[in-house]
Every structure is written in structure tokens, then in C-alpha cells.
Amino acid sequence: MTRQTHYDLIIIGAGIVGAATLQQYQMKYPNKKVLLIEKERKHSIHQTGRNSGVIHAGVYYPPNSLKAEYCREGLHDTIAWCQQYKLPFEQCGKLIVATNDIEMARLDILFNNCQANELHPQRISKSKLKVLEPNIEGQEAILVNATGITDYAAITDSLLNVARQSPLVDVIYQREVVEITEYPDKVSVAIISNDVTNIKHNSPEQLRCEQLVCCAGVYSDELIQKQGLVADFKIIPFKGIYYKLADKFNGISERLIYPVPDPEMPFLGVHLTKMIGGYTTVGPNAVLALGREAYGELPSISEIGRTVSYSGLYKLLWKYRRSVFQEVMTTFSQKKYAALVQKYCPAVKASDFSFYRPGIRAQAMLKDGTFVHDFKFVQTERVLHVGNAPSPAATSAMPIARAILKMLIA
Numbered sequence: 145m146t147r148q149t150h151y152d153l154i155i156i157g158a159g160i161v162g163a164a165t166l167q168q169y170q171m172k173y174p175n176k177k178v179l180l181i182e183k184e185r186k187h188s189i190h191q192t193g194r195n196s197g198v199i200h201a202g203v204y205y206p207p208n209s210l211k212a213e214y215c216r217e218g219l220h221d222t223i224a225w226c227q228q229y230k231l232p233f234e235q236c237g238k239l240i241v242a243t244n245d246i247e248m249a250r251l252d253i254l255f256n257n258c259q260a261n262e263l264h265p266q267r268i269s270k271s272k273l274k275v276l277e278p279n280i281e282g283q284e285a286i287l288v289n290a291t292g293i294t295d296y297a298a299i300t301d302s303l304l305n306v307a308r309q310s311p312l313v314d315v316i317y318q319r320e321v322v323e324i325t326e327y328p329d330k331v332s333v334a335i336i337s338n339d340v341t342n343i344k345h346n347s348p349e350q351l352r353c354e355q356l357v358c359c360a361g362v363y364s365d366e367l368i369q370k371q372g373l374v375a376d377f378k379i380i381p382f383k384g385i386y387y388k389l390a391d392k393f394n395g396i397s398e399r400l401i402y403p404v405p406d407p408e409m410p411f412l413g414v415h416l417t418k419m420i421g422g423y424t425t426v427g428p429n430a431v432l433a434l435g436r437e438a439y440g441e442l443p444s445i446s447e448i449g450r451t452v453s454y455s456g457l458y459k460l461l462w463k464y465r466r467s468v469f470q471e472v473m474t475t476f477s478q479k480k481y482a483a484l485v486q487k488y489c490p491a492v493k494a495s496d497f498s499f500y501r502p503g504i505r506a507q508a509m510l511k512d513g514t515f516v517h518d519f520k521f522v523q524t525e526r527v528l529h530v531g532n533a534p535s536p537a538a539t540s541a542m543p544i545a546r547a548i549l550k551m552l553i554a
């Protein structure tokens with residue numbers, strides 16, 4: 145079957161943000177033609193299929209941020225979607241546990257932030273903590289009941305299936321977007337085949353659309369460059385290693401157990417996560433990944449060069465050298481990793497760990513070495529790039545998609 149070459153909208157990336165955008169666009173404009181292009185052989189191969197599966201409530205985000213707003217809305221949207229399409233979820237709640245005096249001071253700030261975000265947090269004393277979670281130890285904790293767990297790859301699958309019921313929706317895999325050209329009246333997108341078994345398609349194919357939305361995760365800055373724009377940030381890939389705990393730990397806690405994060409590095413903090421499926425994981429830590437999709441093997445020299453050639457990176461590594469050192473140590477030593485968990489769950493030992501798939505976070509960084517903490521979009525007349533969509537973007541995918549639709553030309 146020959147493919148059409150002109151669409152009303154093309155979306156790049158079959159992670160949860162691209163899938164939610166496709167589904168909502170199809171629902172809003174049922175008579176428009178839309179194509180989603182993904183370079184892998186299926187959806188959710190990257191961040192969407194390699195995360196903690198937590199439906200965040202919005203504990204950490206400043207009240208006036210996009211993250212706070214979209215996370216709060218996204219929690220409800222995610223649960224509603226799971227209920228409607230009978231997908232697994234559980235609103236099990238989350239405890240953030242302080243284990244020393246520095247963390248106690250930070251816990252106060254977090255509690256105020258939870259209140260400002262209308263999460264109805266509860267202070268949990270040391271003795272109450274023992275009653276709620278007999279295997280967890282700490283000086284005090286915050287309980288947020290709204291937090292939950294789900295399977296984001298399953299949600300992505302159902303978003304795509306719902307959208308694909310329309311004959312005007314097309315999803316193609318193993319096609320990589322290599323060039324974007326914007327004209328006054330259209331956008332041209334060049335794709336190549338990533339299917340090694342199909343060498344017929346190795347010269348670029350040109351597609352056209354009225355508008356383009358790029359939801360490329362860890363490659364968001366590269367697609368901005370492919371359009372000839374200059375991004376004021378770069379995506380720095382941070383790998384998160386997880387471990388699955390031995391079966392005897394299934395049910396070790398009823399809730400998700402988090403340490404108190406450093407406010408400057410809010411994504412650091414190895415947590416104890418009950419997963420859909422009944423098992424428990426610990427993780428993720430955060431270390432610089434040499435390649436954006438380098439989960440195990442070493443990336444190419446050019447990929448390493450792209451990662452390490454950003455001046456902002458060195459400023460960050462120097463500023464946070466203590467945290468960086470600690471995270472690197474946990475990568476090489478399972479004992480050091482286990483020690484992070486033992487602070488609040490003494491029963492866990494390194495010998496209880498087994499391999500679990502790692503994830504790589506797409507985190508935007510400015511030239512001065514500071515992180516872009518909030519979600520960020522880059523827009524021209526006909527092209528919209530989701531520039532920075534780290535956690536909680538899986539939780540927030542549906543509100544992000546609504547925001548994208550508002551930014552498009554009607």
C-alpha cells in the first residue's frame with residue numbers, strides 16, 4: 145500500500161507524550177489526516193517504557209509551574225483513562241521519609257509545597273510511621289495519599305489503539321526523521337528506514353504536513369537543530385539504574401517510600417517502589433549516560449562527543465561534585481546502592497538485588513550548567529517541539545497534549 149504524503153499533522157515520537165497528542169488531536173479533529181512517526185520497532189521503547197510507573201501527585205514542583213499544574217491534572221486524567229480502558233493502576237499513596245536533621249528541615253519545605261499544591265499532605269510521626277509501615281524507619285514522614293502506580297507502556301498502547309480506530313490516523317514504526325524544513329505554507333519532513341531487513345527504503349522519503357509536533361524525548365534538542373533552529377539548552381542524558389528485589393520483599397511496604405530529595409537535585413533519590421505486577425524495585429540512581437540510548441553497550445564516539453562537548457555539563461559536574469561522586473559510586477557498588485535504601489528500609493541488602501531494566505532521563509540543561517526544571521516548548525509558525533519533558537511527564541502526558549493542541553493553528 146502506498147502511503148499518503150500530505151497530512152494535516154505529523155507527530156514525531158511514540159512515547160506517551162506523542163501518543164496522547166495523537167489521540168487528543170484525532171478526537172478534536174476527526175476529519176483531519178494525521179501521521180505518527182517512530183524510529184523504533186514499537187512504542188514505549190525509551191523513557192515511557194523504562195520509568196518507575198509512578199502516577200505523581202505534584203509534591204516537588206513550585207505551585208506556579210507547568211509541572212505542578214499538569215501533574216495535578218494528569219493524575220486525574222491518568223486514573224480516569226485507566227478506569228475507562230480497564231488498565232491497571234493503584235492509588236497506593238506515597239511516604240517521604242526523613243532520616244536525619246537536614247532532611248527534617250527539607251521535609252518542612254516539602255510539606256508547605258504539598259499544601260500549596262493542594263495535595264492534603266499529612267505529617268506522620270516516627271511512631272505512626274512504624275504502625276503504617278512496619279518495615280520502614282525514619283524520624284518523621286509526609287504522607288500523600290493521591291500518588292499511585294500504573295503501567296505507562298500499557299496506557300500508551302491504548303492511546304494509540306483508540307486513535308488508530310480512525311482510518312485517517314496512521315502510525316509508522318522504524319522510520320527516523322532526519323530533516324525538517326518549514327515553509328510559509330507547509331512543513332516538509334524527510335524520513336529514512338531503520339528497518340535493517342528492508343533495504344528498499346534507505347533513501348529519504350519526503351512527507352508534507354500543515355503542522356508538525358515533535359515529541360522526541362532524549363532527542364528533542366537534535367530535532368530543533370534539524371529544523372535549523374538554535375536551542376538555548378541541550379538534553380543531557382542521565383541514566384537511572386534500578387534493581388528488582390527478591391520475591392520475599394513483595395509487599396514490604398503498602399505505599400511508595402521516598403527519601404527527602406536535595407531541592408537542587410529533585411530527581412535524585414533512590415525509592416522503594418511497588419510495581420504493577422506485584423514485585424518491588426529500588427531506584428533509580430542518576431549518572432551521566434555517555435549516549436542517549438546507551439542502556440548497556442558503549443555508544444559511538446560521535447554520540448559520546450555530543451554528550452560531553454557541552455560546557456554547561458562541566459559546570460554542573462563541578463557544582464554538584466559530591467552528589468555526582470555518590471551517584472557514580474552506587475553504579476559500581478551494589479553495597480553502596482543498598483546503603484541508600486537501608487537508611488529507611490534496613491531489611492534490604494545488596495544480595496536481594498537482581499537486574500532490572502535501566503532508564504535514561506531526557507533532562508534539558510542551560511549553558512550555565514543549570515537544569516531547566518519546568519516543561520519547555522519551542523515553537524515556530526508551523527512546528528512545535530516538546531523541548532523538555534522529564535518526570536512527571538508520563539503522569540502529565542494528557543495535559544501536555546491539551547496544551548500542545550491549544551498552541552497549534554486551529
Ligand SMILES: Cc1cc2nc3c(=O)[nH]c(=O)nc-3n(C[C@H](O)[C@H](O)[C@H](O)COP(=O)(O)OP(=O)(O)OC[C@H]3O[C@@H](n4cnc5c(N)ncnc54)[C@H](O)[C@@H]3O)c2cc1C
Binds near residue numbers: 362
Ligand atoms: C528512569 C526514569 C524514571 C521515571 N519515572 C517516572 C515516573 O515514575 N512517573 C512519571 O510521570 N514520569 C517518570 N519519568 C519520566 C517519563 O518517563 C518521561 O517524562 C516520559 O515518558 C516522556 O515521554 P516522551 O513521549 O516525551 O518521551 P519518550 O518516551 O522517550 O519517547 C520519545 C520517542 O521519540 C522517538 N524519537 C526520537 N527521535 C526520533 C526521530 N528522529 N524520528 C522518529 N522517532 C524519534 C524515540 O524513539 C522515542 O520512542 C521517568 C523517566 C525515567 C527515564
